[in-house]
Amino acid sequence: MAEKLVPVVCPWCSVGCRFYAVSVNGYIRKIEFDYDHPTVNRGKLCPKGVASYQFINSSKRLKKPLKRVGERGEGKFEEISWDEAYRIIAEKIKEIKETYGPEAIAFLGSEKITLEENYLVHKLSKAIGTNHLDFPGRYCQYSNAPARTKVFGSAPATNPFEDVAKAELIVIWGHNPAETAPVFFGQYIEKAVLDNGAEMVVIDPRATRGHKYASIHLKPYPGTDLAIALAMLNVVISEELYDREFVQERTVGFEELKESVKDYTPEWAEKISGVPAEDIRKVARLIATKRTALLVNEGLNQHVNGFEFALALANLIAITGNIGKEGVWSGVFPGAQCGFCAAMSGIAPNKLPTGKLVTDEAARAELERLWGFKIPDWVGLDLTSMIREIGNTIKMMYIVGGNIAKSAPNSKWVQEQLKKLDFLVVQDIFLTETAKYADIVLPAAAWFEKTGTAISAERRVQRTYKAAEAPGEAKPDWLILVELAKELGLGEYFKYEHPDEILREINSVIPVFKGATPEYLAEHPEGCFFPCTEPGEGTKILFKKGFKTADGKAHLQPVKWREPPEMPDEEYPLWLTNFRQVGHWHTGTMSFESPSLKKRWPEEYVMINPKDAEKYGIKSGDLVKVETKRGSVLVRAEVTEHVREGVIAMPWHWNVNVLTLEETHEITKMAELKAVAARVSKVEE
Amino acid sequence: MSKKIFLDYKRCIGCKACEVACEMAHGEARIRVFEFPDLFTVPFNCRHCEKAPCLNVCPTGALFRDKDGAVAFDPLKCIGCLMCAVACPFGVPKLDEENKIMDKCDLCADRRAEGLLPACVSACPTEALKFGDVNEILWNREGKVVANLKSSAEKGEGEKAYVIL
Numbered sequence: 001m002a003e004k005l006v007p008v009v010c011p012w013c014s015v016g017c018r019f020y021a022v023s024v025n026g027y028i029r030k031i032e033f034d035y036d037h038p039t040v041n042r043g044k045l046c047p048k049g050v051a052s053y054q055f056i057n058s059s060k061r062l063k064k065p066l067k068r069v070g071e072r073g074e075g076k077f078e079e080i081s082w083d084e085a086y087r088i089i090a091e092k093i094k095e096i097k098e099t100y101g102p103e104a105i106a107f108l109g110s111e112k113i114t115l116e117e118n119y120l121v122h123k124l125s126k127a128i129g130t131n132h133l134d135f136p137g138r139y140c141q142y143s144n145a146p147a148r149t150k151v152f153g154s155a156p157a158t159n160p161f162e163d164v165a166k167a168e169l170i171v172i173w174g175h176n177p178a179e180t181a182p183v184f185f186g187q188y189i190e191k192a193v194l195d196n197g198a199e200m201v202v203i204d205p206r207a208t209r210g211h212k213y214a215s216i217h218l219k220p221y222p223g224t225d226l227a228i229a230l231a232m233l234n235v236v237i238s239e240e241l242y243d244r245e246f247v248q249e250r251t252v253g254f255e256e257l258k259e260s261v262k263d264y265t266p267e268w269a270e271k272i273s274g275v276p277a278e279d280i281r282k283v284a285r286l287i288a289t290k291r292t293a294l295l296v297n298e299g300l301n302q303h304v305n306g307f308e309f310a311l312a313l314a315n316l317i318a319i320t321g322n323i324g325k326e327g328v329w330s331g332v333f334p335g336a337q338c339g340f341c342a343a344m345s346g347i348a349p350n351k352l353p354t355g356k357l358v359t360d361e362a363a364r365a366e367l368e369r370l371w372g373f374k375i376p377d378w379v380g381l382d383l384t385s386m387i388r389e390i391g392n393t394i395k396m397m398y399i400v401g402g403n404i405a406k407s408a409p410n411s412k413w414v415q416e417q418l419k420k421l422d423f424l425v426v427q428d429i430f431l432t433e434t435a436k437y438a439d440i441v442l443p444a445a446a447w448f449e450k451t452g453t454a455i456s457a458e459r460r461v462q463r464t465y466k467a468a469e470a471p472g473e474a475k476p477d478w479l480i481l482v483e484l485a486k487e488l489g490l491g492e493y494f495k496y497e498h499p500d501e502i503l504r505e506i507n508s509v510i511p512v513f514k515g516a517t518p519e520y521l522a523e524h525p526e527g528c529f530f531p532c533t534e535p536g537e538g539t540k541i542l543f544k545k546g547f548k549t550a551d552g553k554a555h556l557q558p559v560k561w562r563e564p565p566e567m568p569d570e571e572y573p574l575w576l577t578n579f580r581q582v583g584h585w586h587t588g589t590m591s592f593e594s595p596s597l598k599k600r601w602p603e604e605y606v607m608i609n610p611k612d613a614e615k616y617g618i619k620s621g622d623l624v625k626v627e628t629k630r631g632s633v634l635v636r637a638e639v640t641e642h643v644r645e646g647v648i649a650m651p652w653h654w655n656v657n658v659l660t661l662e663e664t665h666e667i668t669k670m671a672e673l674k675a676v677a678a679r680v681s682k683v684e685e
Numbered sequence: 686m687s688k689k690i691f692l693d694y695k696r697c698i699g700c701k702a703c704e705v706a707c708e709m710a711h712g713e714a715r716i717r718v719f720e721f722p723d724l725f726t727v728p729f730n731c732r733h734c735e736k737a738p739c740l741n742v743c744p745t746g747a748l749f750r751d752k753d754g755a756v757a758f759d760p761l762k763c764i765g766c767l768m769c770a771v772a773c774p775f776g777v778p779k780l781d782e783e784n785k786i787m788d789k790c791d792l793c794a795d796r797r798a799e800g801l802l803p804a805c806v807s808a809c810p811t812e813a814l815k816f817g818d819v820n821e822i823l824w825n826r827e828g829k830v831v832a833n834l835k836s837s838a839e840k841g842e843g844e845k846a847y848v849i850l
Contacts, residue, residue: 030709030710031709032801033801033807033808041810044702044807044808044809044810044812045702045706045808045810046700046702046808046810047700047701047702047704049702049808050702050705050709050804050808051705051708178698178700179698179700182698182700182702182810183810185698185810185811186696186698186809186810186811186813187810187812190696190698190811194695194696207724209699209700209724210698211724212724212725582700596705596708596709597705600701600704600705640722642724
């Protein structure tokens with residue numbers, strides 16, 4: 001019995017925890033904690049991490065390629081061979097290209113597959129001739145990332161996690177790290193608060209797990225955080241608490257910003273958000289006077305007004321000088337281990353993997369030289385627009401590892417749209433809700449069954465290694481893409497035998513990963529921080545001197561109040577928001593297949609404040625119907641003080657997207673996933 | 686002095702990593718996180734009592750004290766009489782329904798034999814669980830209190846002194 005300790009990166013959130021998979025003859029027997037290396041998790045793991053290999057052993061894993069025999073969505077398939085699957089897909093791609101042109105085909109990359117694999121999805125889509133390329137991360141960081149890019153020229157986290165532990169003030173705004181990233185919470189946030197005496201502020205309509213450490217808890221209505229951020233800008237500017245020197249030397253646009261927020265007093269914000277004006281003042285003063293780690297996540301991102309909210313926060317970070325030094329933290333915090341793998345390989349309708357825009361002729365020419373084929377020059381469709389265009393201009397979709405039939409807002413509508421496709425290919429490890437609509441389903445190897453690169457929320461680029469054999473005929477995503485490319489006659493551009501070869505190409509194509517070579521990452525399990533231009537020369541703290549904007553200064557943006565697209569009214573009097581649970585991940589495709597997790601976090605429920613519950617005659621454990629204009633779900637009620645009055649909250653891993661709204665922001669295309677009008681009523685059993 | 690698992694309850698966020706880690710190691714979780722309505726959470730495992738009633742009443746000698754002081758367990762000797770469950774004031778020993786023998790925390794005897802920490806302690810992301818000698822852990826806590834009082838006194842901030850538990 002050959003027992004091997006294989007170093008792996010955890011497949012769930014983006015903290016980037018490392019551990020060892022103890023592998024015996026191609027099976028993972030157990031895990032072992034890795035305390036030896038200077039890892040981000042210092043050997044620690046959350047429940048998902050400890051149970052992380054259970055799902056790969058599920059009997060529901062896809063083992064052979066499948067061809068649909070029943071109706072779309074029915075989930076009836078017959079097994080076919082890989083050769084036949086490739087042949088059908090290639091023929092269909094050629095047919096659709098000839099009939100409608102390549103712009104009828106859309107590709108989705110994934111935050112669940114490696115950097116190398118996302119890069120290949122991107123390369124294949126461009127080789128086929130389409131820029132309709134996106135990934136489900138569209139519903140993740142796409143408010144904060146574009147806003148930070150506008151202000152600072154770059155979105156990722158400015159500092160390593162260790163700086164969070166050095167901060168004087170931790171602001172957790174629309175983020176629940178104690179549940180979404182427990183290791184980050186325990187190893188960095190708790191250390192800051194309990195050991196280093198930092199103060200903590202929580203801004204959330206719910207009492208999240210970590211809020212017991214907070215000295216102040218603001219509870220705005222969902223979707224109204226923008227009002228608070230505007231009021232904070234107003235306070236910092238009108239009380240002249242901003243960092244004068246920083247504003248003068250390192251920013252432009254301060255006067256316009258000042259003008260834009262002059263009417264947004266805390267009293268005005270109190271009326272909108274329900275948060276006492278004095279508390280807003282107190283927190284604004286703290287942020288302005290202390291070294292602040294500002295931790296935001298989906299509570300900021302998943303709103304149509306999230307872009308404006310993120311702009312306001314980026315302004316606040318800039319004028320208070322909480323950037324470009326030790327002991328501060330701000331940036332995007334992807335929900336998945338490889339959010340950055342998709343984003344940094346340019347998985348977006350308007351990007352090239354080099355980070356430049358598809359409309360940039362010189363950048364395109366440079367990439368055409370490197371890749372050897374012509375690249376389309378038009379801006380493609382984002383994910384929501386793709387779904388809208390199904391049945392119209394989009395005839396085919398190729399989805400790698402995404403579950404949009406459940407994760408996209410207004411999911412009933414999404415499912416109806418998927419039925420209208422001429423052809424759908426889904427490449428995944430389980431027969432997901434989305435795969436049930438596919439014509440061809442390709443069985444992929446799961447995390448732990450392949451070697452590749454993952455990038456954590458603190459920009460740490462790490463290698464993870466193959467510890468188990470894929471079941472049946474399942475193959476790593478990169479290999480599927482390479483073989484399909486060969487079938488399409490594009491083999492000359494996809495000559496890869498091993499993920500190392502893809503990473504070497506990435507080293508030469510994507511400048512920020514130039515130094516993250518397979519050799520360097522193999523020798524350094526702790527990885528390097530991108531941008532790493534030379535092996536070993538990562539960048540731990542960004543913006544110490546200049547910003548990534550053209551003139552090197554932070555471009556402060558004037559911001560205006562923007563209402564959420566849907567507000568409670570007489571018919572739907574409550575705000576509905578959602579949250580993540582520590583034991584589950586995304587749409588549960590993987591965590592629901594993990595017995596230890598499913599047992600402890602078994603079902604969805606709705607949190608209702610006791611005052612609201614009394615009004616509607618609901619008690620804990622009652623079956624209730626939660627309704628919005630899009631649809632309804634039946635769930636158990638949990639009457640609790642942990643959600644504010646007027647707000648109800650549901651975990652999002654189950655069916656909450658039946659209720660959410662597909663309306664998007666005009667620039668970021670972010671939909672409204674966290675603040676919609678709803679009503680609840682008790683259902684007699 | 687024997688080593689035990691201690692809880693720094695202030696640090697616990699109720700994530701249940703300890704439960705899952707224990708379950709992964711033993712098939713069934715021998716530690717349990719209790720949750721209270723105010724988000725207060727307490728993971729609770731066998732205390733490996735100095736005067737262990739379970740061990741005293743075990744008629745077959747299936748329960749024994751190992752060299753590290755843990756109340757360990759020999760499944761081959763267990764007859765499933767439940768005496769240990771009756772005697773334990775904390776309700777720790779559980780019946781393994783399938784094998785009709787008892788099951789309880791042995792502080793991960795196999796891991797300790799390899800020089801590793803018990804699985805729950807290894808995983809705990811907030812370090813709320815600590816494995817060590819009782820006096821060492823308590824002295825450490827006391828030391829923190831003293832250090833805090835001292836530094837506050839030096840800074841003339843007597844009123845700001847607080848107790849870290």
